[in-house]
Amino acid sequence: MMKTGKQMKIVIIGPPGAGKGTQAKIISERLGLFHISTGDIFRKAIKDQTPVGVEAKKYIDKGALVPDEITAGIIKDRIAYKDCDEGYILDGFPRTIGQARALDNILADKGETIDYVINISLDEDTLIKRMGGRRICDSCGALYHIDDYPPKKDGECDKCGAALSQREDDKEDTIRRRLTVYKEQTLPIISYYKDKGIVVEVLVDKDNDVKELVTEVIFKAMGVS
Ligand code: AMP
Numbered sequence: 186m187m188k189t190g191k192q193m194k195i196v197i198i199g200p201p202g203a204g205k206g207t208q209a210k211i212i213s214e215r216l217g218l219f220h221i222s223t224g225d226i227f228r229k230a231i232k233d234q235t236p237v238g239v240e241a242k243k244y245i246d247k248g249a250l251v252p253d254e255i256t257a258g259i260i261k262d263r264i265a266y267k268d269c270d271e272g273y274i275l276d277g278f279p280r281t282i283g284q285a286r287a288l289d290n291i292l293a294d295k296g297e298t299i300d301y302v303i304n305i306s307l308d309e310d311t312l313i314k315r316m317g318g319r320r321i322c323d324s325c326g327a328l329y330h331i332d333d334y335p336p337k338k339d340g341e342c343d344k345c346g347a348a349l350s351q352r353e354d355d356k357e358d359t360i361r362r363r364l365t366v367y368k369e370q371t372l373p374i375i376s377y378y379k380d381k382g383i384v385v386e387v388l389v390d391k392d393n394d395v396k397e398l399v400t401e402v403i404f405k406a407m408g409v410s
Contacts, residue, residue: 192271192272193216193218193272193274193300193301194272194273194274194275194292194297194298194299194300195212195218195272195273195274195275195299195300195301195302195303196274196275196278196279196288196299196301196302196303196378197209197212197274197275197276197302197303197305198280198302198303198304198305198371198374198375199304199305199306199307200305200306200307200309200312200364200367200371201312201316201360201363201364201367202307202311202312202313202315202316202319202360203305203306203307203312203389204305204307204315204389204396204399205276205277205305206222206224206225206276206277206328207396208303208305208396208399208400208403209222209274209276211396211400212274212303212400212403212404213273213274215400215404216272216274216409217271217272218271218272218273218274219268219269219271219272219273219274220273220274220276221260221263221264221269221273221274221275221276221278222276222277223251223256223259223260223275223276223277223278223280224276224277225326226259226263227241227245227251228326231245237255237259240255241255245353245354246353246354246359247359247362248354248358248359248360248361248362248363248366249362249366250280250281250366250370253281253283253284253287256278256280256284257279257283257284257287257288257291260275260278260284260287260288260291261287261291264291275288279374280367280370280371280374281370281371281374282370282373282374282377284374285374285377285378299378299381299383300383301383301384301385301407302375302378302383302384302385303385303387303403303406303407304375304378304384304385304386304387305387305389305399306386306387306388306389307388307389307390308390309364311389311394312360312364313357313360313361313364314332315330315333316355316360317355317356317357317360318330318331318332318333319351319352319355320336320340320349320350320351321349321350321351321352322342322344322345322347322348322349323347323348323349323350324342324345324347324348325342325344325345325347327342327343327344327345329342329343329349336349385403385406385407386406387399387402387403387406
């Protein structure tokens with residue numbers, strides 16, 4: 186039986202810069218799912234200088250992955266909260282086979298499984314251009330792009346007026362390193378999920394490189410209206 190949006194558990198995977206965060210937010214709002222982004226959790230922990238944040242920063246700043254034990258532990262704790270009872274979308278987790286297995290074990294303990302894995306693919310030049318132009322508000326976290334979605338006033342957030350900056354891990358050398366890490370460590374999990382028959386493939390190219398169109402491709406592929 187088709188689940189309603191409210192009971193679904195979805196994973197969204199894609200290379201850095203593919204827009205998975207943007208799509209995850211839209212999908213979570215449309216289907217009433219809780220949006221969990223491990224990248225956001227780490228950025229907040231870094232800002233608050235918690236022990237996890239201090240540890241995670243060492244890896245994130247150089248474009249490496251935070252070790253599986255830390256990341257899987259964060260997810261295990263987060264999905265145990267009541268707000269996840271109605272379903273959720275995991276954005277940026279799992280990113281390794283180890284994490285995918287850990288997630289399956291965490292869910293199996295509750296008799297649950299992942300329903301869909303949305304795999305967003307995009308060519309590398311576009312990714313580098315997208316990420317290199319990305320700017321984030323230091324205060325409220327709003328996202329901008331110097332070419333595609335510039336702030337009204339250079340270097341200043343439209344929403345709260347605070348300064349915009351480039352994430353350390355969005356600088357070109359780090360972007361290249363993140364793409365290599367993605368190909369080596371994250372792509373293999375697509376085959377892991379393909380074997381389970383739950384992968385929804387979404388190819389972003391010049392014909393649909395607009396966030397609304399990508400959202401429609403995702404919903405159509407999932408068979409959700
Ligand atoms: P994101 O915003 O999803 O691109 O995440 C930013 C950075 O946080 C990544 O480049 C990693 O260093 C770290 N990170 C986020 N999610 C994970 C994960 N599932 N496993 C390991 N590291 C992660």
